[in-house]
Amino acid sequence: MRTNRAVRTPGGLSVRLDVRALTVVVLLLVAALAASVVLIGTGDFPIPAADVVKTLFGNGTAGQEFIVNELRLPRVLVGLLVGASLGLGGALFQAISRNPLGSPDVLGLGQGATAGALVVIVLMSGSAAAVTVGALVGGLVTGTAIYVLAWKRGVHGYRLVLVGIGVSAVVTAVNGYLITMADLSDAARAVVWMTGSLSGRDWAQFWPLLALCAVLVPLVLANGRGLRMMEMGDDVSAALGVRVERVRLVLMVAAVLLVAAATAAAGPVSFVALTAPQLARRLTRSPGPNLLPSLCMGAALLVVADWVSQQAFGADQLPVGVVTGVVGGVYLLWLLVTERRAGRI
Numbered sequence: 001m002r003t004n005r006a007v008r009t010p011g012g013l014s015v016r017l018d019v020r021a022l023t024v025v026v027l028l029l030v031a032a033l034a035a036s037v038v039l040i041g042t043g044d045f046p047i048p049a050a051d052v053v054k055t056l057f058g059n060g061t062a063g064q065e066f067i068v069n070e071l072r073l074p075r076v077l078v079g080l081l082v083g084a085s086l087g088l089g090g091a092l093f094q095a096i097s098r099n100p101l102g103s104p105d106v107l108g109l110g111q112g113a114t115a116g117a118l119v120v121i122v123l124m125s126g127s128a129a130a131v132t133v134g135a136l137v138g139g140l141v142t143g144t145a146i147y148v149l150a151w152k153r154g155v156h157g158y159r160l161v162l163v164g165i166g167v168s169a170v171v172t173a174v175n176g177y178l179i180t181m182a183d184l185s186d187a188a189r190a191v192v193w194m195t196g197s198l199s200g201r202d203w204a205q206f207w208p209l210l211a212l213c214a215v216l217v218p219l220v221l222a223n224g225r226g227l228r229m230m231e232m233g234d235d236v237s238a239a240l241g242v243r244v245e246r247v248r249l250v251l252m253v254a255a256v257l258l259v260a261a262a263t264a265a266a267g268p269v270s271f272v273a274l275t276a277p278q279l280a281r282r283l284t285r286s287p288g289p290n291l292l293p294s295l296c297m298g299a300a301l302l303v304v305a306d307w308v309s310q311q312a313f314g315a316d317q318l319p320v321g322v323v324t325g326v327v328g329g330v331y332l333l334w335l336l337v338t339e340r341r342a343g344r345i
Contacts, residue, residue, distance in 0.1 A: 021284040021293055028280075028296035032080060035303045039079075040072045042310050078201040078265055079306050079320070080299045081209045083272055085262035087280070087298020088220060088291060090273030092255035095227050095289035096248060097160045100335060103274035104259040105328070107161065108168025110270070112142020113263035114194055115171050115178070121190045122182040131193065132205070132264040139260025142171060147252060196269035196321025198306055205265045212261050216254045221291060223247050228288045269321045271328020272298050278335065 041047040045067055047055070054060050055068045090103045104110055116138020120126035126134065150163040175194075179187055226247040229237040237244055259273060279301070280293035305323040312318060 018284070018286055021286050021290070024280070024283045024293050025296050028283075028293065028300050032296065032300035032303055035300060035307055036076045036080065039076050039303055039307045039310070040068055042307060043067075043072065074202045074206050075198050075200075076303065076306075078205050078209065079198050079302050081206065081213055082198075082262040082266045082269060083276070083298040083300070083302030084217075084295045085209070085213060085258040085298070086269065086272040087276035087301070088217065088295040089255040089258040089262070090298070091277035091280070091289050091291050091294035092220065092227070092251050092258075093273070094277050095231065096252060096255075097158075098231065099158070099161050100278055101274075102161050102164075103271075103277075104255075105271055105274050106168065107146060107164030108171050109139050109142055109146075109256060109259045110263055110268040111168050111171040111175060112145075113139035113260050114268050115175050116141070117193055117264075117267075118175055118178040118190055121193070122178045122186050125186065129204075135264035136260050139263055140256060142167060143252070143256030143260070147249075192319075193267050195319040196267035196324070197319035198266055199319065201266065209261055209265050212257065216258055217295070220251060220254050223251055224289065224291050227251060227291075231288065267319075267321060269302065270325035271332070272302055272324050275328050275331045276301055278331070 037049050037052050041049055041052045047064060047067065051060060051064060052068060055064045060068065093104055093107060094100055094102045113135040116134040117131045120131045120134035124130065146164050146167050150160045152159065179190055182190060226242045229242050230244060230247065276298035277290060277294040280290045280297040284290055284293050302320065306320040309318040309320050309323045
């Protein structure tokens, strides 16, 4: 079945359109929006999906408008943006490293953001806003350290993964030490944050994350062609006119910012960045980084996981990070078995 079509733009340019990938993107967006409507209606005061839609368009009762617009909508929107950021960041790291295990979860970016948050919680007893800033700074410092340590006449995928695993182990040990230093209340607060949760998220987390995504997502998509060509190898892509190290650096900075901001907003939600790009690639059956499908898959995956956690245990009893961790762990085991059978590991 032919899924690629050439479309001519008004300027006379010919653009290749992957019909299957576009269909997957549309279906994932529909699934994410539908799951969001159902999730908004879920809680101690259930609201039918039809009433949720009416309320979103300004036709609900006063009580419904308060519950939907002030209590539940911000949480769902933060979940969509966090999932989208993790999915896109994971796709970037896997494409740059050319390794399905090259995700922020494995490379230690989540652990680095956690270290920044723990420093604020344990050593400074900082506020929620300070914890968010600490997580963002910790993710950026960790990403910079991985890039510098992996640099040797350029950054190559295999070395990037190995350095990331080493940095992850060191930062995880630091996190454990910080928790042992904390008093009981700070330790409990730190453990709750480390689980990854959307509970209590409001507009204060949504607007900064939206502004960051509004800048970074177009930047990433604009460099998607160069990233796709880089999968053929640095020498080939450089011969075709791609400024390899510049594109790699720009996309790595964007990926680190996306993952760090998502972690700062919701805590280290496990394995979304690992599984979303792989699931998107299997749905599209398309080579290349699959940036937009991965973004949509991450958003849908996180919202559905949050709905599952609420259906099974109530709104605040099971953090969404536990659900994504279970799903991601099972998927990681399956991926390792598949790669071993294929003789790639």
